[in-house]
Amino acid sequence: QIVLKKKTCWCKGINEALVASALSTEMVKKVDEGLFHEALVVANEALTLQRKCEGRMNPNIGRILNFIGIILSQMDSSNNYMALTSFEESLTIMQETLGYGDEETSFALHNMWLLLHNERERQKLNDNDRNEINMYKGALPIHT
Numbered sequence: 001q002i003v004l005k006k007k008t009c010w011c012k013g014i015n016e017a018l019v020a021s022a023l024s025t026e027m028v029k030k031v032d033e034g035l036f037h038e039a040l041v042v043a044n045e046a047l048t049l050q051r052k053c054e055g056r057m058n059p060n061i062g063r064i065l066n067f068i069g070i071i072l073s074q075m076d077s078s079n080n081y082m083a084l085t086s087f088e089e090s091l092t093i094m095q096e097t098l099g100y101g102d103e104e105t106s107f108a109l110h111n112m113w114l115l116l117h118n119e120r121e122r123q124k125l126n127d128n129d130r131n132e133i134n135m136y137k138g139a140l141p142i143h144t
Helices: 016-032 036-054 059-074 077-098 103-124
Strands: none
Touching (some): 036 059, 059 077, 077 103
16 A cells, blocks of 8 residues: 655745744835835745745735735836735635634725725826825734
């Protein structure tokens, strides 16, 4: 009788919490410095690592996607569709993993609404007054 061993994730030998925390800290730092493109690179690295280690349906994936949506929404308005898509995927994951009534689940929904609201407001303003109308709720720390 042949027994197949379950393949172990490549990242199980390293401290995923440490890596995710470092990446999370780095992306927040980049955003605070206004380096949105660099923050997006770091966020995508964190997302890739989390998906490889934890699969697609994990609250940490939802948190990172929410943060990616925030980064994209702070960039040029041509990134709004990608931001909305990121918030939508974050919301789906948070609803399925944490539940519909969870506070973090509401962050993604709030950010989706705010993105659409800000876009409507931007369309009302003339080109000289295109400032952010409201602030997005930041992602909570990544838990492992």
